Amino acid sequence: MSVVIAFANQKGGVGKTTTTVSVAAGAAERGVRVLLVDADPQANSTSALGCRPDGGSLYEVLAGRRRGADAVVATASPLLSLLPASGDLAGAAVELVAQTSREHRLRLALEGVRADYDLILIDCPPSLGLLTVNALVAADQVIVPVQCEYLALEGLGQLARTIELVRANLNPGLELLGVVLTMFDARTKLGRQVQQEVRRHFDSTFETAIPRSVRLAEAPSHGQPIQIYDRRSPGALAYESLVDELLGRLRLP
Amino acid sequence: MSVVIAFANQKGGVGKTTTTVSVAAGAAERGVRVLLVDADPQANSTSALGCRPDGGSLYEVLAGRRRGADAVVATASPLLSLLPASGDLAGAAVELVAQTSREHRLRLALEGVRADYDLILIDCPPSLGLLTVNALVAADQVIVPVQCEYLALEGLGQLARTIELVRANLNPGLELLGVVLTMFDARTKLGRQVQQEVRRHFDSTFETAIPRSVRLAEAPSHGQPIQIYDRRSPGALAYESLVDELLGRLRLP
């Protein structure tokens, strides 16, 4: 039986894609069977894993034209599979509005594949629209990446309210698994202040904070997760420690 | 007669808010009458200018319940006014879908205030949904902030196609004024490569590249534009030079 985790935060550029891809690759390396679902029309997770969103993508699955299992593709990591996104997913947010059970489409689509994976990770777009709501309805847990900067703090209240709304109306089992601090620069007062603020408000914040590391920003241009691109970089080491913490919380192997 | 400029890019965290606020404050200091419209439900421009989105906001204007002029508030800069955003703006994207002339609501709302300003700047959310389309329909020009990182490059094609679609179907006068390179770190190979790539593809790229500067990230927590928070920082000096270039291109005073 698999655990489904959504990586969500409407604030842009906080490390949602980098965290989803790095955790997915790290867990797959430890023998966990992982499916990464790219629910962002930017398709950044898809390209960060070296895949092209050319064939069927999540859009056709949400529109009911293709089964989830038929859209899944392999990646360079043996135990990591991908359900890719494509640009037309941007249209889904408007087209789905008038459909029945519009918030449940992703959950229903994943029913057919859950048995094949231990972990299903969903990369969300930077908004609280229908695609993110679909991810929160499909998910058992939510991980919130937070960049250690002031503007990223501001949106956390809005995000917490949205998670609560989804829990109350659409998915009673949804839980906040934890907050992940990203792009943390301990040399700046701002970084230290934001870290303290986040840890004070969210007891579920992971111990591991991800440092700012240019190798993490380079890896997507090579279509490789950080573990393959530069395993010894500070970013890779931090994500390894995060994966250990995360699998510990899930009591996975 | 005013010029309306939308600051748009669906990639998150590339510096849309920071650029809109810094250009608005810089132009106001030079005697230009400026209105900043915050079209992002995160309301980051609103808080970066030290305002609270408590009274009427853009949401009520788009819903037709309040005139644009009645929602405008003053800021600490005498010639800079703000049309604030609020959290309920997130609902507008779904609610407006079924309304008539849903893409023209912002343009119609600004008709009543255009005469009062020389420059109207619109901060967009990180998506290509209805709020961004409204901004592109209301605008005469578009400025695209691009972070000097690989993933920010990926989305430029999608954005260019969206601008073209809006020009072809909704706003024939819309033009790309230019691309602004942000968070540029000349010390990294990635930064230099992305800069070269952007300048090669977009001749309208501004000469001024904005360096990564922590003072820019600190300024919003004080509710002040960079010109007030730390006028001598590298970020402030770069935005001063960008404002000179921009006003030159617009042939404004």
Ligand SMILES: Nc1ncnc2c1ncn2[C@@H]1O[C@H](COP(=O)(O)OP(=O)(O)OP(=O)(O)O)[C@@H](O)[C@H]1O
């Ligand atoms: N720890 C880090 N150190 C340095 N750069 C990072 C780090 N994490 C992410 N980045 C880079 O910062 C940028 C933003 O990260 P990313 O795209 O993962 O955020 P996101 O939240 O998924 O963005 P969006 O809101 O657009 O989906 C990317 O260019 C990425 O490569």
Ligand SMILES: Nc1ncnc2c1ncn2[C@@H]1O[C@H](COP(=O)(O)OP(=O)(O)OP(=O)(O)O)[C@@H](O)[C@H]1O
């Ligand atoms: N040149 C810069 N140097 C350092 N930090 C910067 C710079 N420009 C912006 N920032 C910081 O980077 C983060 C992202 O910038 P900003 O919020 O302006 O981007 P955005 O595109 O408006 O994001 P969103 O997509 O969420 O609307 C913010 O924390 C901001 O303070």
Ligand SMILES: [Mg+2]
């Ligand atoms: Mg992303």
Ligand SMILES: [Mg+2]
């Ligand atoms: Mg913004």
